[in-house]
């Protein structure tokens with residue numbers, strides 16, 4: 627008898643094969659990331675397709691990503707942009723950023739994407755100082771302890787109607803542990819509580835299962 631995770635993987639494989647099949651650039655991005663020793667903590671293909679569809683539904687011209695890794699989710703998001711669109715992705719590790727830049731170039735997306743290295747909190751402050759045009763979608767997928775700060779910065783860098791997506795909000799189910807001293811759980815809870823309480827945010831959170839195990843994400847819309 628198959629275990630539950632085996633069943634989740636089989637269903638994900640079916641969904642992905644049907645609705646989010648790999649192509650050479652996506653496959654190469656994962657292969658090159660693995661070859662460079664990056665951890666396999668990218669979004670699943672069907673989650674990447676979800677990000678792609680959300681960006682299209684937003685009519686996004688400008689996307690901000692916090693947490694690049696090897697650029698796998700970046701490719702899915704950037705492919706939703708028009709030719710004059712722009713995606714800025716922030717990554718702490720210069721090694722990860724280098725792999726991502728190569729993956730984005732191979733995917734033909736280097737003209738509309740930019741990878742900036744450094745701690746995202748520093749990059750976000752520097753970005754804000756540039757007074758950029760508002761981003762239509764923000765994907766938050768970096769160090770979870772800083773999630774509330776990333777939501778705060780997202781509010782400063784977006785417009786009414788923008789969408790904020792926060793990945794990995796379930797923490798193996800321990801997100802319900804109000805007394806947890808795990809910084810990732812505390813950061814995730816603080817981000818969710820900010821989404822719940824902020825007058826300029828309206829959001830929800832959803833649990834998921836699949837090839838990445840038991841996980842989930844939060845969505846928040848920026849209000850007037």
Ligand SMILES: C[S@@+](CC[C@H](N)C(=O)[O-])C[C@H]1O[C@@H](n2cnc3c(N)ncnc32)[C@H](O)[C@@H]1O
Pocket residue numbers: 667668669692693694695696697698699700716717718719722744745746747767768769
């Ligand atoms: C879960 S991975 C991103 C996965 C990627 N979004 C994808 O789905 O393909 C998280 C990334 O955030 C980066 N990161 C961690 N802490 C960071 C920080 N303080 N500032 C910027 N990036 C950070 C890590 O180096 C890692 O590459």
